[in-house]
Amino acid sequence: MKFISTRGQAPELCFEDVVLTGLASDGGLYVPATLPQFSAAEIASWRGLSYQELAFKIIAPFVDGEIADENLQAIIAKSYAGFRHQAIAPLVQIGHNEWILELFQGPTLAFKDFALQFLGNLLDFILAKRQQKVVIMGATSGDTGSAAIEGCRYCENVDIFILHPHNRVSDVQRRQMTTVLAPNVFNIALEGNFDDCQNMVKASFADQSFLPEGRQLVAVNSINWARIMAQIVYYFYAGLALGAPDRKTAFAVPTGNFGDIFAGYLASKMGLPIDQLVIGTNSNDILHRCISQNDHSKQPLVHSLSPSMDIMVSSNFERMLFDLYGRDGAAIAQLMEDFKQGNMPLSADALSRARALFSSYKLDDQEMLDVIAEVFAKTEYLLDPHTAIGVQAGRKTRRDPSIPMVCLATAHPAKFPEAIEKSGVGVEPKLPIYMQDLFEREERCAVLEQDIGVVQGYMQGNIRV
Numbered sequence: 001m002k003f004i005s006t007r008g009q010a011p012e013l014c015f016e017d018v019v020l021t022g023l024a025s026d027g028g029l030y031v032p033a034t035l036p037q038f039s040a041a042e043i044a045s046w047r048g049l050s051y052q053e054l055a056f057k058i059i060a061p062f063v064d065g066e067i068a069d070e071n072l073q074a075i076i077a078k079s080y081a082g083f084r085h086q087a088i089a090p091l092v093q094i095g096h097n098e099w100i101l102e103l104f105q106g107p108t109l110a111f112k113d114f115a116l117q118f119l120g121n122l123l124d125f126i127l128a129k130r131q132q133k134v135v136i137m138g139a140t141s142g143d144t145g146s147a148a149i150e151g152c153r154y155c156e157n158v159d160i161f162i163l164h165p166h167n168r169v170s171d172v173q174r175r176q177m178t179t180v181l182a183p184n185v186f187n188i189a190l191e192g193n194f195d196d197c198q199n200m201v202k203a204s205f206a207d208q209s210f211l212p213e214g215r216q217l218v219a220v221n222s223i224n225w226a227r228i229m230a231q232i233v234y235y236f237y238a239g240l241a242l243g244a245p246d247r248k249t250a251f252a253v254p255t256g257n258f259g260d261i262f263a264g265y266l267a268s269k270m271g272l273p274i275d276q277l278v279i280g281t282n283s284n285d286i287l288h289r290c291i292s293q294n295d296h297s298k299q300p301l302v303h304s305l306s307p308s309m310d311i312m313v314s315s316n317f318e319r320m321l322f323d324l325y326g327r328d329g330a331a332i333a334q335l336m337e338d339f340k341q342g343n344m345p346l347s348a349d350a351l352s353r354a355r356a357l358f359s360s361y362k363l364d365d366q367e368m369l370d371v372i373a374e375v376f377a378k379t380e381y382l383l384d385p386h387t388a389i390g391v392q393a394g395r396k397t398r399r400d401p402s403i404p405m406v407c408l409a410t411a412h413p414a415k416f417p418e419a420i421e422k423s424g425v426g427v428e429p430k431l432p433i434y435m436q437d438l439f440e441r442e443e444r445c446a447v448l449e450q451d452i453g454v455v456q457g458y459m460q461g462n463i464r465v
């Protein structure tokens, strides 16, 4: 399968090359030139497949023979072997026709494990075949870093450097990263904030001359196509469990960078009958303003109790705009140029097509805390702050109560004890047993000053030859 850039000016890439590439050279994001389509009969034939079997059905058409079937199956099997629930993505009912899709059963307790476990194994396979080594460099405000480190800790051909803002991630989040003592894992606590970390990463991708001969940087944020692709699977898995393709499903998704919900959009385009996709945002509400008022203007970042959704601009939105504008790369390049001036109103046609499938709702911290408390009082089910946003967004915007509403639970509540305490439920979320010694484990981390020479020097000194 060929992959093309949303801005129309970068070379087409095959699957393996797209996995090793971050942004396209024209500044766009890579998307498949054509999407695989599944008929209702084919989807019906998948009823009863295990998560791993279903993942193979959905991912194989994108890989398109570049990796032999048995190797792809082995990569998938390895990626989900470390999940703590046999169903991988279990459904739990919390209300009438209302379901939670628990995506936090992976090693770091957030949905990002679905994509990053897979990406780590995929990279290792591709690199071994090519006898190539790469360097992963990423910035994190919490969940991405730990999921990426867990995904790559056993990779022979990857050295991974994750920057987090010193003293500004939660203790659980930091320890999930710094207690991984693998020889290829390097944590950098940067004396600065998350933006400083991200700028350091961006500058390093733009000029990679500091790397040893033959090495390149690989991105692990959701601009990497393989991450989006792996997330399509659980939409089909939940849909099938609730009666697809004979019955439609609606999904409510706590949204930051638009990666997770974009996978739902792709599932719908590929044949899964989806009635509605609900975008839930916190006070960083650019997507809610865009869908509800056609206001896609940048606003200052607000620090919320759902920190993994604290994002000013949702980068994957461009991938959907590409479709909404008839896959016209020049139009997208122009739109993004306009956006640099501060706003980016959508055309009437694009907006009405987006609204046909998407609804949106915004919650501030207080409303989110009230949802945690209300759901706990009625069901004793404890939502994490991100999931609570999805649940309420689903409730507030639901179009048809006869259609099952599936709320994606993106993190385990034990990752965010501060918000749980503030909600007043009066219980302390417990880490799973296998993580209960997290606070006794040895940590390893370099605290570095905010200077690109210092950071790159540290990397040069640690990249394995």
Ligand SMILES: *Cc1c(COP(=O)(O)O)cnc(C)c1O
Pocket (backbone or CB within 6 Å): 110, 111, 112, 143, 144, 222, 254, 255, 256, 257, 258, 259, 260, 261, 308, 309, 386, 410, 411
């Ligand atoms: C990353 C993250 C999100 C946001 O996902 P996007 O793909 O960026 O929209 C939501 N909740 C949690 C817990 C996350 O870690």
